[in-house]
Amino acid sequence: MSLKIHHPVGDVASGDGKQAYFSPYMDNGGSTVAIAGEDYVIIATDTRLSAGFQILSREQPKLFRLTKSTVLGCSGCWCDILTLTRLIEARIKMYNHEHRKQMSTGAIAQLLTTMLYQRRFFPYYVSNVLVGFDEEGKGITYSYDPVGHCSKSTFVASGSSGALLQPLLDNQVGLKNLEGVQPVPVSKEKALTLIKDTFVSAAERDIYTGDGILVNIISKDGIVEQTIPLRHD
Amino acid sequence: LAVLTTSTLPRWGGEILSDHLKTEARAARHLDLVHPNAHLESKGYPVPKATKTGTTICGTVFKDGVILGADSRATSDNIVAEKECQKIYYLVPNITCGAGTAADMEKVAELISSQLELHRLNTGRSVPVVAACRMIKQRLFNYQGYIGAALIVGGVDSTGPHLFEIHPHGSSQTGMFCTMGSGSLACMSVLESRWKENMNLDEAKQMVRDAIKAGITNDLGSGSNVDMCVITKDKVDFIRPYEVVCAKGVSFLKKNSLTVTPSWIPTEVIPSAEQKELDALVSKCQRNEEASRKLCRDLKKYCDTMSSLGKAEVAMTGDLSSSSMCQNDPQLCHLVEGYHALAQQVGQPRCCRAEP
Numbered sequence: 001m002s003l004k005i006h007h008p009v010g011d012v013a014s015g016d017g018k019q020a021y022f023s024p025y026m027d028n029g030g031s032t033v034a035i036a037g038e039d040y041v042i043i044a045t046d047t048r049l050s051a052g053f054q055i056l057s058r059e060q061p062k063l064f065r066l067t068k069s070t071v072l073g074c075s076g077c078w079c080d081i082l083t084l085t086r087l088i089e090a091r092i093k094m095y096n097h098e099h100r101k102q103m104s105t106g107a108i109a110q111l112l113t114t115m116l117y118q119r120r121f122f123p124y125y126v127s128n129v130l131v132g133f134d135e136e137g138k139g140i141t142y143s144y145d146p147v148g149h150c151s152k153s154t155f156v157a158s159g160s161s162g163a164l165l166q167p168l169l170d171n172q173v174g175l176k177n178l179e180g181v182q183p184v185p186v187s188k189e190k191a192l193t194l195i196k197d198t199f200v201s202a203a204e205r206d207i208y209t210g211d212g213i214l215v216n217i218i219s220k221d222g223i224v225e226q227t228i229p230l231r232h233d
Numbered sequence: 234l235a236v237l238t239t240s241t242l243p244r245w246g247g248e249i250l251s252d253h254l255k256t257e258a259r260a261a262r263h264l265d266l267v268h269p270n271a272h273l274e275s276k277g278y279p280v281p282k283a284t285k286t287g288t289t290i291c292g293t294v295f296k297d298g299v300i301l302g303a304d305s306r307a308t309s310d311n312i313v314a315e316k317e318c319q320k321i322y323y324l325v326p327n328i329t330c331g332a333g334t335a336a337d338m339e340k341v342a343e344l345i346s347s348q349l350e351l352h353r354l355n356t357g358r359s360v361p362v363v364a365a366c367r368m369i370k371q372r373l374f375n376y377q378g379y380i381g382a383a384l385i386v387g388g389v390d391s392t393g394p395h396l397f398e399i400h401p402h403g404s405s406q407t408g409m410f411c412t413m414g415s416g417s418l419a420c421m422s423v424l425e426s427r428w429k430e431n432m433n434l435d436e437a438k439q440m441v442r443d444a445i446k447a448g449i450t451n452d453l454g455s456g457s458n459v460d461m462c463v464i465t466k467d468k469v470d471f472i473r474p475y476e477v478v479c480a481k482g483v484s485f486l487k488k489n490s491l492t493v494t495p496s497w498i499p500t501e502v503i504p505s506a507e508q509k510e511l512d513a514l515v516s517k518c519q520r521n522e523e524a525s526r527k528l529c530r531d532l533k534k535y536c537d538t539m540s541s542l543g544k545a546e547v548a549m550t551g552d553l554s555s556s557s558m559c560q561n562d563p564q565l566c567h568l569v570e571g572y573h574a575l576a577q578q579v580g581q582p583r584c585c586r587a588e589p
Contacts (some may be wrong), residue, residue: 055451
């Protein structure tokens, strides 16, 4: 499902009498890529925040650490992202106090679905990707649409350049449309290189992706961060 | 059915359409396609999306002439359609930069270029820059803004260097420096703070480069390289690219394995050179086998024909010896009988052992 974005004010220069039109949504851009492996998960977002043709920030990361082993990557309307992440962090704290244990990734995934669907008729304009570990300890990726539909997978690309990046991941990680290959599990190093390269490609062709990437590599030992620069134009 | 491509085709109701048409029909001459366009749209065929260039272009006058600069990105909504597109078009000794819809820009430039050439031949003198400006703005006004071309026309003629900026509806302005496109604000900020009269070539080039670079880095609709064109009285210097502001990102993988099948584990590894030799040998053997089989068949045929020839000889000599001609002539008879015996002798022990 996708939400159409209208420009907040009608185009005056064209000379036609458009009525004044206010849209509560604004697309601030951003893309997210996540790959999950046997004992690791890597998630990365670009760091550019934009509004129309303007750049609002070159160093705004879009990753939010919810627990020690769960990270949420968001793209879309920045105001909705801020509110959603604040609410989710509050709900996780409440859960921790009530149940005296950490919220698992699966539970957070379910919580996010519920929270998004509660706003079914005035949605959060956010594309979410939640990563973490499942009960067996294997990496898992959940990707959401703006109203809470969740799909579980091992690799996903979402956001403004999601349509450009998902086929690349399907080919390189999912090994689709390749002849004579053995299904070898993707190693952490290969996944990291792949994510960096996908973003480099996205920055070439999508104007809303660029400036830099923030990568979070999550494993049993914790979360390691990396930043890589991208094109500035 | 031709459809005018433009970035802003207004959506009208039925009644408003006819009113608007009336006012437009009074003013313009080329609106015979507005009604068909509107009809198409009402039937559910929206205007096809044109590639806008979402650009930064600028021009400035300096001591000896005019410098025009442009970026090189063409976008289609949020996707970069072309990373190295050319936005500076050649007219006559005058050159234009173009912003706006890419197709409109190209066509306007081509048309005006040929009209200016005709003008030059008709008048027998070099074309003044104002002529180009006037032709372009008259054409754009005729189309009431539907041709989405916003341009900067710059050149040097017998009266000196000139610079004009022309908007899609047909208005034009002259000045010492100007910018257009989605990155025009970023560009103008640089030009306003650093422009001064009678700059020399290097200063002016640096300023234009910085202005376009500001557009490239701060505007999402512009990107990649700075192209520049320096026009003086004597020559035109088309520098493309003047500078690569943002180069293509470097791949992190050591080998370019994004275009190659990833490595897999084969069951038996034979090095390719040996494999080739093996293949060559196998094909040679096969050819030899074919040839030898054919040879055997032919040999068999030969043996059969030889034996049947022998039999025929025997039969013939037998007939001949028992014929009346032979009875009458003892010498001939003797000869024939000798031949007959010989033929019989030769014919017998032959056996072809032709086995493949």
